[in-house]
Amino acid sequence: MPNIETMYVARVVRSTGREIRAVIRAATPAHSQLRDRIMVVALATVGIDVICAGLALLFEHDVPRTEIKSYGSALFWTSTQLLTVSSQLPNPFSLPGRILDIAMEAYAITVVATLAASIGAFMIKRGREAERAAARGNAPAGGG
Numbered sequence: 001m002p003n004i005e006t007m008y009v010a011r012v013v014r015s016t017g018r019e020i021r022a023v024i025r026a027a028t029p030a031h032s033q034l035r036d037r038i039m040v041v042a043l044a045t046v047g048i049d050v051i052c053a054g055l056a057l058l059f060e061h062d063v064p065r066t067e068i069k070s071y072g073s074a075l076f077w078t079s080t081q082l083l084t085v086s087s088q089l090p091n092p093f094s095l096p097g098r099i100l101d102i103a104m105e106a107y108a109i110t111v112v113a114t115l116a117a118s119i120g121a122f123m124i125k126r127g128r129e130a131e132r133a134a135a136r137g138n139a140p141a142g143g144g
Helices: 004-025 029-060 071-082 095-136
Strands: none
Touching: 004 029, 029 071, 029 095, 071 095
């Protein structure tokens, strides 16, 4: 017989899965807004990653001791910086490369905060939708 914690975790996992599928389908206006926000942030981040890789290569390729010698190594480095994870490549040695590094780190922190705020706003909207549906005696749209 499963314990109460296991049953609760299973319920949360099922509910989370339903909400993710509802976001993908844009089941309600709240789901649609969250999906749109996530897509804008994801596409902007890919674009910034590609541009920053080109800049990193431009700034670093002739600097002694740098390991950013190709667009691939530059893209790897910028991707890890934007993911706020350190890479095995050393930090940039040139002043423009260091400024780029700081700007990418600031962008990464901003993205995390923006996504957290978007998810928080989504959860508030979904809670209100559920309250209205419960008051009407209906299940909320999207399976929540």
